[in-house]
Amino acid sequence: MAAPLTSISRRTAVLVLVAWILLAVGLAVTVHKNDADADDGAKLYLPDSRPSQAAQQRLREVFPGQCSYSTALVVLHSDDGIDLGQLIGPDGAVARLVGWIRDPVELPDTVSAHRADQVRRALRDAPVRSTATDLQLIHQLTARRDDGVVTSALVAVGMPDIFTARRTQAVVKALRGHLEAMQADGTLGRLQFDITGDAGFYLDYNDATAQSVERSTVVTVVLVMVILLAVYRSPVAVLVPLATLAAAVHVAMRTLYALAPLGLQADPAIEMLVVVILFGSGTDYCLFIIARYKEAAAAGGTLGEAMASALRGTGAAILASALTTMAGLSLMCLAEFRAFQKAGPSIAVALGVGCLASMTLAPALYLLAGRLLFWPARGGPAARSLTGGLWQRLAAAVTRRPMAATVLVLAILAAPSAASFTAATSYNIFDELSGGWSSVRGFEILRRDFSPGTMGPLTVLVRAPDGKGNLLDDAAAWSAMGRLADRLAADPMVENVFWPGQPLGLNTVRYPTPADLARSGLILRAVRANYYTDDRTAAKMTVLLREGPYADASIDAAGRLRHVAELAAADPEAPLETAIAGPSATLADIRDTSRRDFVVVTAAVLIAVYLILLVVLRRPVLGLFLIGGTVLSFTAALGAADWVFVRWLGETGLDWKVRFFLLVILVAVGVDYNIYVCTRIAQERRRLPLDEAVRVALERTGGIVSACGLIVAGTFASMIAGNLSLMIQLGFALAVGILVDTFLVRPLLVPAIALMLARADERRRPRGAADGDESAPSV
Known part of the structure; x- marks a missing residue:
């Protein structure tokens, strides 16, 4: 599949670069983020057959003017207290706000022109409950105070769509803008306001996610730069992968915006995952190419011939790696929870763009850079190994005592893996944001002045x-x-x-x-x-x-x-x-659905990866052990996350989505390294005795794979720089899982098990079979 690039020349490199520039510019001009803004009020996250969704639909049918898919709760409050009559009387702040909702002639500047009519209709038709008119709310509020002075009031505004819909968010922005105007002109007096409820929460969640994307992107770029500089000591060798992956992220996100109407997802949370996965995996692909390119250039010949040799040597491996990861992510489409259905295939499409960029744009830039790629390193383009001695000693130890290496790894990972089975899980959306956000403040005030159940x-x-x-x-x-x-x-x-x-x-x-x-x-x-x-x-x-x-x-x-x-x-x-x-009924269905999805998608991903291992390695037993090693990395990472966030930091539990994304991404990404090590052992086995083959394979793969693992772990860890609990927890767990896989499972457990299985095969091999006989087991 890489054949068109095996004869790459400088002229071809220029054409490839121009093609990518035209593609990036064309998408920037023709595809915009608003293209992904399709209102999806009818496309709930749960299947329509789930009891809560069927009940919600029936309620909307029989009570069309009273029921809504989501709610924005406007909390007006004052720490000093305010007279109840002034607050909820006919000329009070609540009445004025409700009056504007019923007739929103003027909208704040935050509402875009193409949303204005939709927002006005949604507000006019919205079911509204307030402490000025609703007997239940008045009873709750006054029952808690006996002096005629209260500290808060509530206006509940029903939304025509689920809280994630663009139209819902536009309505909440309009509410916030109008309340800011009321505050500026003195209508609210001493009152402050916060907007909570699921609709208010999601507006804050989107803002927090956007901030997290910016922070994580900066941390990712800096971290990749530092690692690449440490490995290659060449600024050009650093700039090429960064330019390549920046272009890949741009093209990938514009592609997702364009395909959003077809069912793909392009929200800020997906953008964060796209950034870290593309920079992690894409940098790995670039590392493999430049390592082979430097080897070929050091051996003599032209740079064009060296690049052709590099692509011949790495193209199939990179494609296999990317396709394996994409296949694992795409299997998330088997989930019933629709956010999972969309997320996996969306990230897979983005990874495909990243792979294409790594195999076309990066080689073109490497070739156009010429000998500058190797500057200022002395001694020519030969790659240097910073940890060669370490991997030699480690390889020797593993080949001498494989059982001891296996026991050591299992002993280290036993405790965190055991903790994963009792890890606490949280379904509370407000656990994802810190107390500084408006929706969280409003929620805490509601809990103080009203029944906590009032919120939903x-x-x-x-x-x-x-x-x-x-x-x-x-x-x-x-x-x-x-x-x-x-x-x-x-x-x-x-x-x-x-x-x-x-x-x-x-x-x-x-x-x-x-x-x-x-x-x-x-x-x-x-x-x-x-x-x-x-x-x-x-x-x-x-x-x-x-x-x-x-x-x-x-x-x-x-x-x-x-x-x-x-x-x-x-x-x-x-x-x-x-x-x-209601929200609790919906979450009960989400919990049941997520448990079902975890079992189904986990089984599908593990079976798919095992079949890939079977095709590549042709060793059924070894494939099972490799799957077990990856699952061990998952359980250890999940247990470590529970230790840190729940037992140490005191959080309610790990976000319920962490377990799902952690397993799928770790299995999809982690299997690449195992394939790389085992295939290298098989290659060395054709010319060397068994123990020597394992030792040489581990020595020669250790440096590059450990560098790749550090980069991927670092890009995932960059998610910790954000301010969303889900992303912080997931980033930490993914980083731990990749590090466990890179420095324990891949260099110790996998070679040790492969060696013990191969020795067992040799003991069962008929006498007379030569060590180098290609018909004998290679691993």
Whole structure:
């Protein structure tokens, strides 16, 4: 596949460089980030068949003006306190904000022109609850203060799409811009504001991710420069990979922007992973090429011939490495969680661009640089090894005592690997941001002044069987709803239940029958408007939990309450159809889905990698051991991350996405080094005795592979420079996993196991087979 480049000349190099310049400029002009801004409100992260998503869809159908996919919670607050009447009265800040939401004639400058009409429609149609009008919220707020002075107020604005949708983020930006204007003109007085809820959180999350991308990119570039300078001592040898990979990242991201409508992902989090993976793997590819190029140039001949030789010697290995990694990442498409479905193939496409750049643009730049590539190193272009003596001693030790090397590695990794099986997991989105962000501050104020469950209550949809029957006037159905409310309230995690018979919640007036409610006047009208559909065939209940919606206890409770609600279908007097929606219910489904995805994708990736090893090495048993070594690197890295972030730093748990990305990336990336070592052993085995072949292979691969491992680990570690908990944890775990694979599994465990298996093969080999017989086992 590398044949077109085996006869590369300076003229061809110029053409390749011009082609890349035209491609980069063309994509910059024709493809923009906004091209990836397709609103995906209907494309939820979970399959539509999941109970929480089906419930959400039914709620939106039967209560079209009252239910939303996500919520922005505007928290107005003052540490000094403010009179309740001034805060929520007809001329108060809450009323003015709600008035603007209902008629947003003027929008802040932060709203782009092409989004203006969408934002106005979304605001006008948004379900709005506030402490000025909502009886539940007023009751919660005033119940906590008895002096008429409060410190906060709440305006909940429903969104027409999920919180990740571009239109949702545009609406939140409009809210923030208008509140800043109210603050500037004195309308808010002493009040401060924060925007939280899932919609507010994601706006902060995107900003934090963008900052993290910038920091990680700077750290990655600096780190790669330092390592390359240490290895080659040549500024040109450093600049070529950096220029190549900068172009690759640009082209890759523009390609993802263009393909986003087809299902690929191009958000800031994916951009960060693209940067670190391309700079890590791409630098490795460039290192392999320049190492062979220098060897060939030192042997004599023209630089064009040397580059042809380098590409012949490395092209197949680089392609095999890239395709193996791309295959592993692409198998994430088997996940049901749609963010995983998109992320893996997106990174695989970007890696393909990086591989193409490394095999075309980098050789062209190397060739055009001429002898400057080797300046100022003395003694010609021969590559120097900084750690040759170390690898010679290590190779000798492994070949002398392979069992001891195996036991040593297993002993070192046993404790962190064991810790991985009890590693805590967090599904709380607010654990991903520090306390300095607006959404986190707002969340903490809500927990102080309101019920924590206010941030994301559960909504129980209740329907008459087959959609027939009047739930408001039917006494039997009324009693059945009361029994359901009582069963829901019996759960220890439930703080309050609001339903038509107790519209102000538990421990308030309860209307035993529909007739009692009918005599309540204003309460009856409020119940009809807020709890029932127009035809009275469906009703809803609101359940507040004692913890925030993202706490593990709340997620567990959502599963229990779903089971309780399902029992209403068996009510002997009036069976009811039920469904539960809300953040905790969604997270319960995400937890179940992610566990399923981890098992399915892990099995698929391991089987795929094993088949690749089987094709390349033709040694089934050795392939199993190599897979086991990579899994050992994964468990050790996960356990180390749990030690650092949970047990030492006191975080709630590792982000639930860390485990998934860690395994897929480590297996996909780590298998390359194992293939490289084992194939080199097989090559040396054709001309050397077994022990000598292992020793020579380890000596000759140690330096380059350790340098590559350091670069990849360093690029992953650059993610720690960001401010997102997910990326910090994942970057740390990936760096640890790569270092374990580079300095323990690959140089000690893999050669030791290969040597012991080969010795066992030799003992079973028929007498008379020569050591160098190519039909004999090579490893």
